[in-house]
Amino acid sequence: MPRDTTDALLQVLLDAPAPEPKLQExxxxxxxxxxxxxxxxxxxxxxxxxxxxxxxxxxxxxxxxxxxxxxxxxxxxxxxxxxxxxxxxxxVVSVPVGDALLGRVVDALGRPRDGRGPVGSDRQRPIEAEAPGILDRAPVARPLATGLKAIDAAVPVGMGQRELIVGDRQTGKTSIAVDAILNQRGTVVLCVYCAIGQRGDAVAKVIGAIRKGGVMDNTIIVSAGDEEAPGLSWIAPYAAMTMAEALAATGRDILIVFDDLTHHAHSYRELSLLLRRPPGREAFPGDIFYVHARLLERAGQFGARIGGGSITALPVIETQAENLSAYIPTNLISITDGQIYLSPRLVRRNQFPAVDLGVSVSRVGGKAQAPALRDVAGNLRVTLSQFEELEEFARFGTRLDDKTQQTLSRGAAVRGALRQPERDPMPADEQLAILVAAMAGLFDNFDEAKTAAAATAIRRAIRHANGETQELLGSGRSMTPEDRAQIIELARAAIEESVDGPVA
Structure with a gap:
């Protein structure tokens, strides 16, 4: 480089303003x-x-x-x-958000874990955010179908609701959440599944089921495994909620599953004890209620001013020895809008999903439920409660009259009709037809195999019918005696065609 050019360049650098000092602590x-x-x-x-x-x-x-x-x-x-x-x-901690995350598996910081390269999102949001106020919310008025008869009929979930899934280990909590996600195939609902402190093979099974069910492209998987630092398990649900909020802000409906908040509470307790925070009940720190409340309060049905979308939360919690009065379960029951309780006693009787309708409740979803399903749900609860009460007495070998025998037979048939294999969510019109048939006594004295065959026949008949059952559900009107009689006749014909012998 010529000397004159070098001198000129040096002079320009000397005349330029000095860079601002950079302060670093x-x-x-x-x-x-x-x-x-x-x-x-x-x-x-x-x-x-x-x-x-x-x-x-x-x-x-x-x-x-x-x-x-x-x-x-x-x-x-x-x-x-x-x-x-x-x-x-x-x-502060921020994660990528937006449609680029759909179909991806990421960790609690939004980093890819599926081997498909970087997440193509240039938008970031802090994982902590203030929950929308009352004036920014709207009533829960639309149903979110899970595809499970025992839930959609008796413990319905509405869009924007927070419904707790609670039960002992190995009672099918994750299966219910995954089936609810699979039932959103073909709908506009987007899903976020947040695995907190789960084993890698358990998360892989969930991812495989979601992929096989054809809903992966509409789902975000956030995973913080049990082999990772407890700090990642602590921030994972907040990161997942932030991703859901960004999608809901565009007016869309989101279903988010936290599986499970027991591990989240344990990771928070572990961190608090290591940092010498004062322990409280069951060694949890005093702010454990606030930790979960500030997360779940961010779900809801939102008003038009903040996008008009909704976030439906299904937090999962694990109990020990059916102890619903333990610290974390009672906290979450008081925060949420109802709970789906899975009973180990029903699991031992091979009743899946093992939903105990005597303890399960939905405080909001009934307002969003189709009136026809609501009509069936009332009789369903009464029939099952009477059956379970009489079933306890029948175990003593007491001689029973004909009316009591009929009540026991009807209750067993209705409970059998509520059985449903996992990964097989069911449309609402098929659920309605099966439950009406069971309540009418068409399944009385059927064994488990015969009940399953009869339910399959009714589902097939409903699919090939002229759509009147679906029209009844969509019309928003209650079921008339004529509607009920028509469904019963259709079910009776389907059962007689598929099961040997006429139906009583």
Whole structure:
């Protein structure tokens, strides 16, 4: 380069204004533990601020004390040792949002876990957000069909509702949530499944079922496995809710599943105890109620001013020995708009889904339920409650009169009609026909195999009918005696054609 050109370039650089000084605050790691760190030297750091530990490891300011910060790590501590540098970022935890996430499997920070490359979204939102106020909400007035007879008829869920799925281990909680997602195939509802503290093989089975069911392209999977840092399990449901909120803001309906909040509470308790927070009942910190309330309050049916969409939440919680009065279950029952209780006693009787209608309740969804299904639901609960009460007495071998025998037979038939294999969600018109047939006594004295064959025959007949049952559900009117008689006649003919012998 000629000397004159070099001198001119140097002169331009000398005449240019000096760059602004860059202020950077650097602290040090004082202690390091399993999922947490104690940091000193960052007195101006804020609660929930992200700190950079280097090497891609980030942490969230969890506790502020004089001269020290309690930090939750969002990954394995790895090379971090006492004395390592820590830098402020001036940011809070944010995740990518938008349609680019549909069909993807990501972690709690929105990083891809499905081997399909980066998530193509340039929009980010903080994982913490204020729940919409009362004036920004609308009444729950539309049903969200799960495809399960025991739920859609007796414990209905409305769009914008928060319905808790609660039960002991291995009672089918995840199956109900997955079936609800599969039933959204062919609808406008988008789904978010958040796996918290689950084993990798369990999450893989759910992903496989969703893919096989053809709803993966309308679903976001957020996974924070049990082998990962507890900090990721702690922020996972908030990240999933943020992704759902971004979709709902465009006026769409979202179904979000948190599977499960027991693991979420345990991860929060673990972090709190490691950071020396005072323990309360069952060693949980005192703000555990607020931790879940501020998450679930973000769901609802929203008004037109904030997009007009909805977020329907199905949080899952695990009980031990059917103890519904434990700390976390009672907290969540008081936060949500009802619960679907899965009973181990019904599981032992091979009753799936094992929904105990005596304990399950929907405080909102009935207002969004089709009147025809609501008519059936009332009789269904009465029939089953009478049956279960008499069933206890019948075990003593007491001699029973004909009327009691008929009640027992009818109750067993109705309970059998509520059986449904997993991964087989059912349209509302088929559910209505099967339940009306069972309540009319068409399944009385059938064994399990015969009941399943009769239900299959009725479903086939409804599909080939002229659509009057579907019109009844869509019309918003109650079922007349003529409607009931027509459904019973159709079911009777279908059963007689498929099952040996005439139906009583």
């Amino acid at each position: 650097i602290g040090r790691v004082s202690e390091i533990g399993d999922g947490i760190a104690i940091v000193i030297g960052l007195a101006r750091a804020l609660v929930d601020e992200l700190l950079d530990f280097g090497g891609g490891l980030m942490g969230i300011v969890f506790d502020q004390e004089p001269n020290r910060l309690g930090v939750v790590l969002l990954g394995p501590s790895g090379p971090v040792v006492p004395g390592s540098d820590v830098r402020r970022t001036g940011r």
